Amino acid sequence: MASKRVRFTFPENLIKEPLIYNLGKEFAVITNVRMADVDEHTGWVVLELEGESGEIDRSLDWARAKGVRVDPVTGDVVEG
Amino acid sequence: MTFATNLRCRECSRDYPLEAIHVCDFCFGPLEVAYDHEAIARTVTRKRIESGPASLWRYQDFLPVDAENAIDIGAGYTPLIHAKNLGKLLGLPKLYIKNDTMNPTWSFKDRVVAVASSRARELGYEKLACASTGNLANSVSAHAAAAGMEAVVFIPHDLEAGKVLGSSIYDPTLVKVRGNYDDVNRLCAELSGSYNWGFVNVNVRPYYSEGSKTLGMEVAEQLGWKAPDHCVVPIASGSLFVKIRKGLNELAKAGLIEEPKTRMSGAQADGCSPVAVAWEEGSMNFRPQRPNTIAKSLAIGNPADGYYGLVQLKETNGACGKVTDDQIIDGMKLLAESEGIFAETAGGVTIASLRQMVERGDIHPDETTVAFVTGAGFKTAEAVAPHLNAPLEVEANLESFEAAYHARQPVEVG
Numbered sequence: 001m002a003s004k005r006v007r008f009t010f011p012e013n014l015i016k017e018p019l020i021y022n023l024g025k026e027f028a029v030i031t032n033v034r035m036a037d038v039d040e041h042t043g044w045v046v047l048e049l050e051g052e053s054g055e056i057d058r059s060l061d062w063a064r065a066k067g068v069r070v071d072p073v074t075g076d077v078v079e080g
Numbered sequence: 081m082t083f084a085t086n087l088r089c090r091e092c093s094r095d096y097p098l099e100a101i102h103v104c105d106f107c108f109g110p111l112e113v114a115y116d117h118e119a120i121a122r123t124v125t126r127k128r129i130e131s132g133p134a135s136l137w138r139y140q141d142f143l144p145v146d147a148e149n150a151i152d153i154g155a156g157y158t159p160l161i162h163a164k165n166l167g168k169l170l171g172l173p174k175l176y177i178k179n180d181t182m183n184p185t186w187s188f189k190d191r192v193v194a195v196a197s198s199r200a201r202e203l204g205y206e207k208l209a210c211a212s213t214g215n216l217a218n219s220v221s222a223h224a225a226a227a228g229m230e231a232v233v234f235i236p237h238d239l240e241a242g243k244v245l246g247s248s249i250y251d252p253t254l255v256k257v258r259g260n261y262d263d264v265n266r267l268c269a270e271l272s273g274s275y276n277w278g279f280v281n282v283n284v285r286p287y288y289s290e291g292s293k294t295l296g297m298e299v300a301e302q303l304g305w306k307a308p309d310h311c312v313v314p315i316a317s318g319s320l321f322v323k324i325r326k327g328l329n330e331l332a333k334a335g336l337i338e339e340p341k342t343r344m345s346g347a348q349a350d351g352c353s354p355v356a357v358a359w360e361e362g363s364m365n366f367r368p369q370r371p372n373t374i375a376k377s378l379a380i381g382n383p384a385d386g387y388y389g390l391v392q393l394k395e396t397n398g399a400c401g402k403v404t405d406d407q408i409i410d411g412m413k414l415l416a417e418s419e420g421i422f423a424e425t426a427g428g429v430t431i432a433s434l435r436q437m438v439e440r441g442d443i444h445p446d447e448t449t450v451a452f453v454t455g456a457g458f459k460t461a462e463a464v465a466p467h468l469n470a471p472l473e474v475e476a477n478l479e480s481f482e483a484a485y486h487a488r489q490p491v492e493v494g
Contacts, residue, residue: 005108007382009368034108035091042365046108069368072269073108075384078211078236078261079281080189080316080377080426080455 002053006060009069010043019066020045027059028052046073083120084144087111087286090388098144100203100278102285110384111286113144121334126305129336133157136191136294142330143294144287145198151227155190156294158182160302160450165418166431170438174448176308178299179421185222185246186456187215187377187424188295188320193280196288197223200278207232209277211268213376214243215455220280221250232277236264240462261371261379281317285384289319296327299450300337307332307340309447312401312434314426314454315346315355316378318385322392324452345398345442346389347433349373349408349425352381355389356402364390374405374463375425377455399442401433408432409467412457422457425464430454 010019015038024031029051036045049056060070087096091109102111124141132138136156140147159179167175183190193216197208208227210220211234224231231252235244239256247254257264272282280288300307307328313321321344328340348356351373358366366386371379383389393400403411408425411432416422423431434451437443457464472488474480 005103034106037365039363039365042363042367044365048108071368071382072265073103074110074269074282074285075317075386076265076380076382077268077272077279077282078213078234078265079216079380080213 001050002056003048003050004056004060005046005048005073007071007073008045008047008063009071010038010045011067012041014067015040015043017066019063019068020047023059023063026062028055029059082144082146083115083123083141084113085116086114088114100200100205100283102283113286113290115142117330117333120330124334124336126336129301136194136291136298139294139297142297142327142334143195144290145195145202149198149202151194151197151201151223153184153190153194153222153226155183155194157298160299161419161421163419163451166415169414169418170435171445172438172443172447172449173445176299176303176448176450177415177419177421178295178450178452180295180452180454181421181423181427181456185215185218186459187219188292188452188454189215189219190222191294192288192291193219193223195291196278196280196284197227197229199287200280200284201227201229203278203284205276205278206230207277209233209272209275209279210281211235211264213239213379214246214459215377216281217243218246221247221252224252225250234264234268234271236261240460242461243459246459261381289323292320292323293327293330295320295452296324297331300328300331303448305337307337307342308450309341310343310345310443310449312345312347312430312437312449312451314378314430314452315348315389315400316380316383316426318355318383318389320452320454321346322385322388325392325396342396343398343447344392344396345433345437346393346400347430348400348402349375349378349429350402350404351375352379353402354381354383355386356400358386358390359393359400360402364394366390373408374460375408375429376460377424377426378429399437399440401429401436403429403432403436407436409464411435412464413467415453416457421453423453424455424457424460426455427453427457
């Protein structure tokens with residue numbers, strides 16, 4: 001089992017979608033939300049994903065294809 | 081010795097030992113170094129600092145490293161210039177420039193890397209690593225060389241020649257990563273989790289960011305142990321912006337200055353402005369961006385401390401500049417032509433934002449204002465070179481010189 005800590009940023013058009021629930025149904029990945037802030041225009045969720053490494057990557061590709069921005073929880077690693 | 085006691089989660093205040101960890105296991109909030117401030121207040125005096133080394137290690141009592149273990153290549157204690165010419169142009173008689181281009185590898189990153197590399201060595205790491213578009217790479221390479229450590233430095237494949245050279249000279253393992261900005265970022269995040277190296281801005285980040293405090297401390301000392309009224313700071317990850325104020329607050333806690341009431345204002349490039357945009361919209365939630373700006377040292381689309389930067393803008397009644405690439409070039413030229421300081425593009429962002437804020441009435445002429453210039457101009461020569469006047473080329477006779485001299489035309493930006 002592998003785990004990954006990520007931050008999802010949702011655009012306005014996805015705020016109403018149960019995206020994390022759907023991700024858990026579509027893929028063999030356990031989602032565990034740790035921090036979040038969502039309003040009617042935008043939102044972010046920091047969560048941990050657990051599962052097989054390839055399955056986690058596929059679930060993240062799926063989320064990106066839906067329009068979610070996926071980042072490491074630590075923010076950008078590449079600095080000036 | 082150090083007065084650091086533990087790491088503490090900025091969100092949930094859970095404590096952790098002083099190890100190479102940077103994220104809280106429970107809420108994934110960022111970890112910060114906590115200190116025994118009472119012991120610091122009992123120990124530190126203005127005189128003790130003033131008789132210390134002419135580097136950031138004069139503030140060793142406030143840093144999470146035993147100064148005896150310091151990797152010291154002379155970072156910090158850079159000039160604070162009373163910018164009378166620029167101040168006159170902008171209507172700010174009490175304008176100062178903190179000239180951090182004067183660091184050993186010509187950027188403020190030497191402050192954070194000095195602390196991070198020293199702590200990494202204390203923690204037993206033999207390799208230092210980072211992912212960078214220039215300044216950080218240069219500094220990590222130099223500090224590793226001085227410490228006899230191995231450096232592994234990841235850079236985007238299309239980095240300017242000067243920035244590559246600025247690292248290569250110290251002979252690190254330099255890795256050019258093919259792909260776009262997101263690809264490089266993703267790979268480096270993965271690498272930092274896979275290798276047991278001291279990634280200065282990842283697993284050693286709580287110590288790294290403490291180095292930025294010294295900028296605020298120095299400014300207060302250089303103003304005669306007084307906090308400025310207003311600071312204008314470039315925002316990339318947001319860490320520098322937040323830590324300058326932390327430095328001022330810690331001096332006050334130690335009884336060295338009065339409680340600061342400093343207004344903290346930020347500066348971002350239009351092409352990478354997640355904090356400035358959120359501030360304009362009145363939101364405390366920034367939306368990550370894909371950077372597209374000549375100010376590459378500020379090109380952090382998903383800033384780790386972006387939220388805390390927004391909180392600080394609100395708490396201190398600050399403002400936030402957002403300037404175009406043309407304005408950045410103008411800012412670089414303005415600083416050079418008025419004060420003789422050649423800053424990199426990030427400095428252009430700061431000066432252009434300063435001007436923007438003055439025009440909007442965000443800065444009062446009576447305020448003692450400090451603009452932070454964080455990197456030297458030769459690092460980003462390509463950005464400004466096409467906008468400068470070419471030298472006059474003349475034959476070796478008086479007529480030729482005079483004809484060229486009277487015909488000269490200044491270059492306009494835009």
